[in-house]
Each structure stands twice: as C-alpha cells, then as structure tokens.
Amino acid sequence: MKGKTPTETFDCVIVGAGPAGLVAAIYLARFRRSVLVIADGTSRARHIPRSHNIPGFPEGIPGPDILRRLRRQAKDAGAAMRKDRVDKLSHVPKGFKVGIGGTHVLAATVILATGSSDHRPIPGLSSKMTWDGKVRWCPICDGYESMDRRIVLVADSAHGSDHALFVRTYTSDLTLVVVPGGVPMAGPDRRQLSLAGIRLIEDSPVKVVVGADEGVLKLSGGESLPFDVLYPMTGSHGRSSLARALHARFTRSGDLRVDAHQQTSVKGLYAAGDIVSSLKQISVAFSEGAKAATAIHRSLPPNFR
Ligand SMILES: Cc1cc2nc3c(=O)[nH]c(=O)nc-3n(C[C@H](O)[C@H](O)[C@H](O)COP(=O)(O)OP(=O)(O)OC[C@H]3O[C@@H](n4cnc5c(N)ncnc54)[C@H](O)[C@@H]3O)c2cc1C
Known part of the structure; x- marks a missing residue:
C-alpha cells in the first residue's frame, strides 16, 4: 500500500x-x-x-x-x-x-x-447470455440496441407496467411477464398496457434456454415464449x-x-x-x-x- x-x-x-x-x-x-x-x-x-x-x-x-x-x-x-x-x-x-x-x-x-x-428471478440465467446480448438488464442503457426485436420483459406487478411502457419506445413486439406474489396489477395499468399493444402474462418463469438465434422463456403454466432479447427486471x-x-x-x-x-x-x-x-x-x-x-x-x- x-x-x-x-x-x-x-x-x-x-x-x-x-x-x-x-x-x-x-x-x-x-x-x-x-x-x-x-x-x-x-x-x-x-x-x-x-x-x-x-x-x-x-x-x-x-x-x-x-x-x-x-x-x-x-x-x-x-x-x-x-x-x-x-x-x-x-x-x-x-x-x-x-x-x-x-x-x-x-x-x-x-x-x-x-x-x-440485481435480483435474478429466472432459473438458468448465465453470464454468457448477458455477454451475447440475449439477456439484458437495463433498457435505459441498451433499449436502443434492441430496436424492433421480439422482447420479453419479466417484472413484478408494482413496476411492470412502467418498465414495459418504457421498452415500448423500442419495439411493438413486447410481452410483459408479471411474476406472482405482489399486489395485483391495478386496472389503469392493465388498460395502458392493452392500449399500447403490450401482451400481459401473469405467471412464474421456470427456465430460460438460449440457442444460436433465439431464446425461449418457459413459464410454470406450460407456455414457452420465444424472444430475441429478455429483460429480467424484478429490481x-x-x-x-x-x-x-x-x-x-x-x-x-x-x-x-x-x-x-x-x-x-x-x-x-x-x-x-x-x-x-x-x-x-x-x-x-x-x-x-x-x-x-x-x-x-x-x-x-x-x-x-
Ligand atoms: C449487463 C449490464 C449492462 C449495463 N450497461 C450499461 C450501459 O450501457 N450504460 C450505463 O451507463 N450503465 C450500464 N449498466 C449499469 C452500470 O454497470 C452501473 O450503473 C455502474 O457499474 C455503477 O457503478 P458503481 O461504481 O456505482 O457500482 P459498480 O460498478 O457495481 O461497482 C461496485 C464496486 O464495489 C465493490 N464492492 C462492493 N462491496 C464491496 C465490499 N464489501 N468490499 C470491497 N469492495 C466491494 C465491487 O467490487 C465494485 O468494485 C449496465 C449494467 C449491467 C449489469
């Protein structure tokens, strides 16, 4: 020293x-x-x-x-x-x-x-997925680089609609997955999401798999959501x-x-x-x-x- x-x-x-x-x-x-x-x-x-x-x-x-x-x-x-x-x-x-x-x-x-x-809400996330740009953590930083891609955003009910409306700046192909457990999402938030054409799913992510071209987010209800970019944003x-x-x-x-x-x-x-x-x-x-x-x-x- x-x-x-x-x-x-x-x-x-x-x-x-x-x-x-x-x-x-x-x-x-x-x-x-x-x-x-x-x-x-x-x-x-x-x-x-x-x-x-x-x-x-x-x-x-x-x-x-x-x-x-x-x-x-x-x-x-x-x-x-x-x-x-x-x-x-x-x-x-x-x-x-x-x-x-x-x-x-x-x-x-x-x-x-x-x-x-960062909270890590999804089993299976790896540093390589972040390094390859398939999983991103900060739309303010790199939403611009995700322009017109298929985006899946995972968030809690309190902040989900704010995050999704922000990301809507960059793509019209946007799905918001709200993880259960918080207060139910308010009616006005749901209406805003619907007016902006953002698909809303309330379910728990169980796994993320990333291939050479696209990734897939699997939900506990059985649905699989393909994506180009995944934003885990649970705080x-x-x-x-x-x-x-x-x-x-x-x-x-x-x-x-x-x-x-x-x-x-x-x-x-x-x-x-x-x-x-x-x-x-x-x-x-x-x-x-x-x-x-x-x-x-x-x-x-x-x-x-
Ligand atoms: C994937 C990703 C992409 C991002 N992209 C951008 C971008 O494009 N543009 C942008 O502006 N921001 C971006 N960010 C955010 C940016 O990285 C952070 O805002 C920035 O690093 C914050 O700086 P900081 O110095 O506050 O904290 P950090 O950079 O996190 O540094 C914290 C430091 O504290 C040390 N530390 C913590 N606890 C202890 C301890 N007890 N003892 C000793 N050392 C300790 C750590 O070792 C580290 O050196 C991104 C973040 C991520 C995760």
Missing part, C-alpha cells in the same frame, strides 16, 4: 472500484489527497459487453475496458489500490476504521461506492450493509439517504453510484463520484502547496 503504514490515516478510503469509486479516486488524487481504493472485483460494469450510451465513446466501449481506463487514470494520479473485501466499518476518534479480514486501515473520510445487486438492492453498521439513515423504501454533496447522515461517510442512485447509469456514477470527492476535499484541512 503506497506511502502508508496500517496506523496512518488516509484522507479517504473508497470502498468500490466501479465507475463511481474510480472517478472519486481520480478527483481526490488530483486534489493531492491520500486515497486508497479497496474493491473485491464485482463491479456491475464488468458484465457490459459494449456500452453505447457512455458519452464520448460513439463507437461504444466494453465495460471491462472502461474500468481498465479508469483504474489506470486513478493510479497515474497517485491513488493506491487494494483487491480485498471490506467487511467492517466503525468509528474511531479521527474518522473511520475500515476492516479487511483480520486487518484494518484508518481513514478521515470514507466513500461507499459498493454498487447494487435490485444497494449493497449498503457497511452504512447500516454505522447507523446511517435510510428512506422508508430502504434506500441509503445522501445530501446534495453525497454525504450520508453520518459525518464523513459519503456514498455514490448505484448504491444510492435510482438511475443506475455510468454517467450518474461519474457525477456522484466527482461530487463526493470535491466535497471531501473541501471538508478536509487545507493541503496548500
């Missing part, structure tokens, strides 16, 4: 090396702050076969490439990196103790950029257990609260990217990482040259 012993205090420890954490690291290192990024290698961005909506890359860029570029830029600016899992976070008099297995590092401030986990949850350990405040719906500068209700503890944002996008993660880093630099004692 560059320039620090375990008992020295970093200006900032960033948990997470996805777009949010790495942009925060680039900014803080360029503000001449000591910064350590700790991450366990599970960024959602590593699953992106090729993104076409990241501004500045008109020909598109694979997720692993954007992560590589960001890591290089952060390292070149002076950020230290460590591959590990943070399993504890606690207060100490001058900031935070960040626990990694049996060891720890100290930090004046911490940014949680730990991202979110996600922020990876926020470290914030809970410090009793940070959450909204009623379970989201970690942050202020306009990305600071949580715990002084010195910031959060950026998918962990806090409902619009789970790389551009948003960039922006929140930059905001958190700039607020932290301003909050620390001056480091005049």
Whole structure:
C-alpha cells in the first residue's frame, strides 16, 4: 500500500472500484489527497459487453475496458489500490476504521461506492447470455440496441407496467411477464398496457434456454415464449450493509439517504453510484463520484502547496 503504514490515516478510503469509486479516486488524487481504493472485483460494469450510451465513446466501449481506463487514470494520479473485501466499518476518534479480514486501515473520510445487486428471478440465467446480448438488464442503457426485436420483459406487478411502457419506445413486439406474489396489477395499468399493444402474462418463469438465434422463456403454466432479447427486471438492492453498521439513515423504501454533496447522515461517510442512485447509469456514477470527492476535499484541512 503506497506511502502508508496500517496506523496512518488516509484522507479517504473508497470502498468500490466501479465507475463511481474510480472517478472519486481520480478527483481526490488530483486534489493531492491520500486515497486508497479497496474493491473485491464485482463491479456491475464488468458484465457490459459494449456500452453505447457512455458519452464520448460513439463507437461504444466494453465495460471491462472502461474500468481498465479508469483504474489506470486513478493510479497515474497517485491513488493506491487494494483487491480485498471490506467487511467492517466503525468509528474511531479521527474518522473511520475500515476492516479487511483480520486487518484494518484508518481513514478521515470514507466513500461507499459498493454498487447494487440485481435480483435474478429466472432459473438458468448465465453470464454468457448477458455477454451475447440475449439477456439484458437495463433498457435505459441498451433499449436502443434492441430496436424492433421480439422482447420479453419479466417484472413484478408494482413496476411492470412502467418498465414495459418504457421498452415500448423500442419495439411493438413486447410481452410483459408479471411474476406472482405482489399486489395485483391495478386496472389503469392493465388498460395502458392493452392500449399500447403490450401482451400481459401473469405467471412464474421456470427456465430460460438460449440457442444460436433465439431464446425461449418457459413459464410454470406450460407456455414457452420465444424472444430475441429478455429483460429480467424484478429490481435490485444497494449493497449498503457497511452504512447500516454505522447507523446511517435510510428512506422508508430502504434506500441509503445522501445530501446534495453525497454525504450520508453520518459525518464523513459519503456514498455514490448505484448504491444510492435510482438511475443506475455510468454517467450518474461519474457525477456522484466527482461530487463526493470535491466535497471531501473541501471538508478536509487545507493541503496548500
Ligand atoms: C449487463 C449490464 C449492462 C449495463 N450497461 C450499461 C450501459 O450501457 N450504460 C450505463 O451507463 N450503465 C450500464 N449498466 C449499469 C452500470 O454497470 C452501473 O450503473 C455502474 O457499474 C455503477 O457503478 P458503481 O461504481 O456505482 O457500482 P459498480 O460498478 O457495481 O461497482 C461496485 C464496486 O464495489 C465493490 N464492492 C462492493 N462491496 C464491496 C465490499 N464489501 N468490499 C470491497 N469492495 C466491494 C465491487 O467490487 C465494485 O468494485 C449496465 C449494467 C449491467 C449489469
């Protein structure tokens, strides 16, 4: 670990090396702050076969490439990196103790950029299906690339019609499969779906099979739905257990609260990217990482040259 012993205090420890954490690291290192990024290698961005909506890359860029570029830029600016899992976070008099297995590092401030986990509602989904573009997770990101394809969307009753009406922007051949278990879908939602020509099926997916040309989603009632693109969209949850350990405040719906500068209700503890944002996008993660880093630099004692 560059320039620090375990008992020295970093200006900032960033948990997470996805777009949010790495942009925060680039900014803080360029503000001449000591910064350590700790991450366990599970960024959602590593699953992106090729993104076409990241501004500045008109020909598109694979997720692993954007992560590589960001890591290089952060390292070149002076950020230290460590591959590990943070399993504890606690207060100490001058900031935070960040626990990694049996060891720890100290930090004046911490940014949680730990991202979110997608719920996986369908047995048989594999990373290869995502990599081949048959299974997609984010219509805001890549609905444009699914234009005029046969799309099957799997969602819960609360959010299904919103998601389906959004995806209808891109195709007229759309089936919404609503998984049972939530509140029944409201009448106005059903009418909107019907007016938009979206087929609605309420049943549980039991298996997905993907061949060279098309995939098939099998339902518990026996129906098989062929598709070109499948969107499993039954939600996600922020990876926020470290914030809970410090009793940070959450909204009623379970989201970690942050202020306009990305600071949580715990002084010195910031959060950026998918962990806090409902619009789970790389551009948003960039922006929140930059905001958190700039607020932290301003909050620390001056480091005049
Ligand atoms: C298939 C797919 C395609 C997508 N396509 C696009 C697209 O085209 N355009 C777009 O804008 N967005 C896209 N997204 C969304 C995008 O990947 C996310 O919005 C983005 O990665 C969020 O960045 P983040 O830094 O908040 O979190 P992540 O990138 O998920 O990074 C989280 C980081 O936290 C680390 N971490 C978590 N917990 C711990 C812990 N306890 N200890 C140590 N490290 C930890 C992980 O290792 C990782 O480094 C896509 C997502 C998927 C799944």
